[in-house]
Amino acid sequence: MTRLQAVLGALACAPMGKPRSPKGRARETLALLANEYPGTAAELCALRHSNPFELLCATILSAQTTDERVNLVTPALFARYPTAADLAAADPADVETIVQSTGFYRNKTKSLIGMAKGLIERFGGEVPTPIEDLVTLPGVGRKTANVIRSVAMGEPGLPVDTHVGRLSVRLGLTTETDPVKVEHELNDMVPAAERGSFSLRLILHGRRVCDARRPRCHECVLASFCPSAGIAGRAVR
Ligand code: SF4
16 A cells, blocks of 8 residues: 555544534535525525515515514404505505514504515515615615525525524624624525525524524534533623
């Protein structure tokens, strides 16, 4: 056996090292969570919808409540107001009645009708694709815009919510806490086509395993390289 063959053999048998850089940890996280939570961004999204307009309505309603709660009210909302034109002309009292159980229903109704009016007045009744246009609509921030782009349009978009922010810090992908800065840092590490599904997988993992107060590191597939394994919830937010 030549010296080169011996070295190559030893390398082949050596255990994989821990990823040491944020980019390496992001790559490993991407692969392991794709295995844990398979599917496309559209398949991973729990908000029921059949087009970008419906997802926009559902995402506005999802603030401060659960996806399940939103899914209980959207069938009636979409049946009564199937298009932006219908919702733009809606009686606010009627919309409030339909969405009441999602909480903050007066503000959400204002956002829904304002968003629909914005679509009619400035975008021909269609949901625009550019994030710069989406965020001009009432009730639509960067997080919501990225949900619409990645889930309903198949465009790059990495929504950063509380779970994505928390896990990104715990996993040592970023030290930033501002959602827009976190989004930009993650965008540099995650391929454009996988940004939406990456975000949704982090959200699922945050809900099921990496809880804010009591992370279950002992059952986490990321524990072998997570810098916060065993200390998150105490030392790390
Ligand atoms: S090892 Fe613990 S802190 Fe790290 S991602 Fe998993 S559950 Fe969260």
